[in-house]
Amino acid sequence: MKPNLSISIGKLKLKNPVLVASGTFGYGEEFEDFINLKELGAIVTKTITLKPRQGNFPPRTCETPAGMLNSIGLENPGLDVFIKEKVPYLARIGVPLIVSIASEYDPGEFLSVSRRLDKIRAVCAIELNISCPNLKNKKLIAQDPAATYRLVSKVRRVTGKALITKLSPNVTCITDIASAAEKAGSDALSLINTLGGMSIDTRARKPKLASICGGLSGPSIRPVALKMVWEVYQKTELPIIGMGGIIDTPSALEFFIAGASAVAVGTANFVNPGIVPEIIRGLKEYCRGHKINSIKELTGSLRCQD
Amino acid sequence: MKKKTLQRNFKVIANNKVKDNYFKLVLAAAGISSMARPGQFVMIETSSTAFAPLLRRPMSIHSAQKGRIEILYETVGEGSRILTQKRPGEHLNLIGPLGNGFEIADPGDRNSILVAGGMGVAPLLFLAEKLVEHKSKNARVRIRVFIGAKTAGHLLCEKEFKSLGCDVKIATDDGTKGFKGWVTELLEETLSGIATAMPRIYTCGPMSMLESIAGLASEYGMAAYGSFEAHMACGIGACMGCVIRTQDEKRKERNDFVYRRVCKEGPVFQLNQVIWGEE
Numbered sequence: 001m002k003p004n005l006s007i008s009i010g011k012l013k014l015k016n017p018v019l020v021a022s023g024t025f026g027y028g029e030e031f032e033d034f035i036n037l038k039e040l041g042a043i044v045t046k047t048i049t050l051k052p053r054q055g056n057f058p059p060r061t062c063e064t065p066a067g068m069l070n071s072i073g074l075e076n077p078g079l080d081v082f083i084k085e086k087v088p089y090l091a092r093i094g095v096p097l098i099v100s101i102a103s104e105y106d107p108g109e110f111l112s113v114s115r116r117l118d119k120i121r122a123v124c125a126i127e128l129n130i131s132c133p134n135l136k137n138k139k140l141i142a143q144d145p146a147a148t149y150r151l152v153s154k155v156r157r158v159t160g161k162a163l164i165t166k167l168s169p170n171v172t173c174i175t176d177i178a179s180a181a182e183k184a185g186s187d188a189l190s191l192i193n194t195l196g197g198m199s200i201d202t203r204a205r206k207p208k209l210a211s212i213c214g215g216l217s218g219p220s221i222r223p224v225a226l227k228m229v230w231e232v233y234q235k236t237e238l239p240i241i242g243m244g245g246i247i248d249t250p251s252a253l254e255f256f257i258a259g260a261s262a263v264a265v266g267t268a269n270f271v272n273p274g275i276v277p278e279i280i281r282g283l284k285e286y287c288r289g290h291k292i293n294s295i296k297e298l299t300g301s302l303r304c305q306d
Numbered sequence: 307m308k309k310k311t312l313q314r315n316f317k318v319i320a321n322n323k324v325k326d327n328y329f330k331l332v333l334a335a336a337g338i339s340s341m342a343r344p345g346q347f348v349m350i351e352t353s354s355t356a357f358a359p360l361l362r363r364p365m366s367i368h369s370a371q372k373g374r375i376e377i378l379y380e381t382v383g384e385g386s387r388i389l390t391q392k393r394p395g396e397h398l399n400l401i402g403p404l405g406n407g408f409e410i411a412d413p414g415d416r417n418s419i420l421v422a423g424g425m426g427v428a429p430l431l432f433l434a435e436k437l438v439e440h441k442s443k444n445a446r447v448r449i450r451v452f453i454g455a456k457t458a459g460h461l462l463c464e465k466e467f468k469s470l471g472c473d474v475k476i477a478t479d480d481g482t483k484g485f486k487g488w489v490t491e492l493l494e495e496t497l498s499g500i501a502t503a504m505p506r507i508y509t510c511g512p513m514s515m516l517e518s519i520a521g522l523a524s525e526y527g528m529a530a531y532g533s534f535e536a537h538m539a540c541g542i543g544a545c546m547g548c549v550i551r552t553q554d555e556k557r558k559e560r561n562d563f564v565y566r567r568v569c570k571e572g573p574v575f576q577l578n579q580v581i582w583g584e585e
Contacts, residue, residue, distance in 0.1 A: 026544040030570075033311040034401075034542075046546075054565055061539045061547035066357045068539055072546045075565065219357050247357065270540035271351070271360060273401065274313055 003287030004294040005280070007261050009239045010162035010187025012125050014096060014262065016041040017295055018252065018280050021190075021243045021266030022100035022127060022166070023047060023072065027086040028093060034273035039280060042096040044264065045086070047129045049102055050109040052078035056134060057210035062199050067218030067245070068267060069197050071134040071211040074102055079113055083120065091122035098164065102129040104137050107151050111158050118159040126161050128152065128186075131168030131193035133215045142168040142193070145180035152184035164241065166190035167228075169221075174228045175235040182236045190241045190264065191232060192225045218267040219245040226258050233259020233300050247271070249282025256298040311404060311542070312337045315397040319374060321390070327381045328462060329390055331398075336373035338402045344410070344433035345510075345533050345574045348377070348402030349541040352385040359385045364538045364569070366429040366510075367403060378428040378462065404541050405573045408433050408508055408531055410440070417447070417503070420472070421493055421519060423454045423511020427463040429533050430510055438470045449473065450496065454489025454511065458482035490518040497526050504528040509577075520577035530577040536568040543570035551581040 005016040022044045028037055037043070055075025062069050076082070082099075090097050099117055103109035110128065117123045130141035130151060141147045142165075152165055165181040167174060169192040178189055194215025199208040207213075225244025233240060242260030246252045247268040255263045268275045283295065292298060320332040338348065349362035363385045369376040381387050392398060410433075418437055420430045430451070437449050449472040455461040456479050467474045476484030477492045485492045489511075497504075507530035509519050516532040523530035536548035549565035552575060563581050566572065 024540075024544060030540075030542050030544045033309045034313050054563075055546065055549070058547075058549050058565075059537050060549065061537050061545065063359055063361050066360055068361060070539070070545065070547060075546045075549075218360055267360075267539075270545055271357075271362065272313075272399075273540075273542060273544075 001288055001291070001293070003284055003292060005283060005287075007239075007296060009125070009164070009241070009262065012096060012162040012187070014041045016280050017262035018276055018283070019044055019098070019241060019262055019264040020269060020276060021264040022129060024266040024269045028090050031269070031273050035277050037093045038095060039277045040095050041262065041280075042098050042124070043090060043093065044098040044127055045090070045100055046076055047074050047100040047102045047132065048076050048079055048082045048113065049074060049104070050079050050113050052076065052081065059208065059210055062208035064197070064199055064216065064218070065220060067216055067220035069199055069209055069214035069216055070194070071209045071214035073134045073211070074132060079116060083116070087120060087122055096124040097122050098125040098127050099123050100127040100129050100166070102132055104135045107141070107154070110151060110155055114155050114159045118161055123161060125164055126155070126159060127164040127166055127190060128155060129166050129193070131166050133168070133170060133194060133196050133213070134211060140168050140170070142166070142177055143171050145176045148177050149180040149184045152181050152186050156185035162187045164188045164190050166193055168193050169224055169228055170196050175231050178232040178236050178238070182238050186238060188239045188241060189232060189236070190243065191228050192221070192244045195221050195224060217245070219247055219251070221245050222251060222254070226254055229255055229260050230258040230302070246279070247275070249279050249286065252279050252283065253286060253298070256295065257300070257302050259300040259302075261296070261299050310341070311401060313399070313401045315399050318392050318394050318396050318398060320394055321392050324378070324462065326459060329379055329381065330368070331377040331379065331389065331392070333375050333377070333398065333400070334373060335375045335400065338400065339370040339373050339375050342367050342370040342375065342403040343407030344436050345407035345429050346403035346405045347541070347573060348375070348400045349404065349538070350377070350389065351399040352388045361539055362401065362541060363389070364541050366533065366573070367432055368428045369432050369435060371435070378425070380425055401541060405569060406571065408533070408574050410436055411506060417505030419450045419452070419493070419505050419507045421452045421454075421489060421507060421509040421511070421515075423489060423515040424456070424460065425462070426509065426511030426533075427453060428510070430508065431463050431466055433508055434467055434470050434472055450505070451475070452477065452489050452493050454478070454515065456480070488515075488518070490515060490522065493519070494522055497522060507531070509533070516577060517582045520580065520582065523577055531574050532577050532580075533573045534568050534575060535573070538569050541569045543567055550575070552579045553581065
């Protein structure tokens, strides 16, 4: 028996449901020595903004128990350089390309970037990063259902590409935001972005990150991410790309069972750049062992006692 | 396409205490050994099961010969403490070689000065090995090595550099061995006495030492290359975490800067390219 790992997210068809999370995979080329990039379900780029961004002061990362904090601040070369220098390489890989985009102050930039990306054939989907915690502007679009609705519906009008909205866990009610994105025409949801956090060097009484606070990722956030996937799965019809602390096959499986249609591997790429193909193989084996014909059967298959 | 970097398990050949908190790890790592250039580093997985610690540890290659690599390390935290427990025959997962490494000028560049502060000896011994290879082709090559340490007890690699035929000078903060004071003071004494063409400086050590050397190099009109250390999450250029500020050649007139990744564009930077000061 050959289990079927293919899934669809809106118009986007993926041969397998394992993606890489934005910001943890550069623009693909950094990983070419470690894996066959063709094996990936899709590549999600580091977030692109209209203009280049230098990012935040270092130190930008620090290790925490079973996790890490980062405050990169969306360093990226800007849309023009991305299109000219990164897209040709990404297009040649031949796996669906999902471009993550953001804007710090002007939501209008989401529209201009989306319009440009809409014209590029190699781009299969746009992920709206409305949940980056590492900007000076601390008020995230993803923390306000009305703002989320406004932005997603505007972008929806300028692109026919599959639209994915990436949500923040730093909210009082994740399902309100998810529903707003759904009503506004998002094709899928990515959850979760990093959890706000901080860490202190007690000897110097200094924050370990120059920006003081950052975003927590890694296995330590997995239970939080899973709960949010489970809640959103029950509340919306949208396909969910689950992420947050996936580091091996069992942790990826948890997300499918909780309600994810696909998963994205993030921080684990730093620890083991060869991890994604291992997880894809692991999912196949699990399906075979549990007589599951299609990975779709696993989504939301949590068995709860009545 | 040929791989420039490997990720694989490598067998531990030896892992012994050098002194106090300093250890030397020897691995059978032919693939890395044959490709490695001085100044490059590896990312070592210290804990594969409990994710404690989660991230790999960047460590510079101390020596690469005959299918083996050596890593000189100090126990500073949980990762390096776990590393000390690895016994011969066990395996460690490594990614490497990583980074740019020192660019060794032609044998035409006959004089070199190596300045090491503390653990900075680690990549510089490998560099000295390679410079000596050039020396065998050109007997007039002279390698001067300056080693700075807190105390005589913290001093590393004096013997190793000497056995390669380097001229070694020592400075300790407390004067328990050699010159009492900063290694950069000792360096300046030597520089002021050099009448012929100025040699190239290669260095590795604390940020403050690198900054002083950048100052001396510009004063004496020398090219200086330093290997930098930074917090790294991935080591392969993906996370953008380990950046330092450097001159932007394209926008110099605007007194602007660009962040460059220590893991990818570094860890070796020409010191006059680095923007010092606030972190």
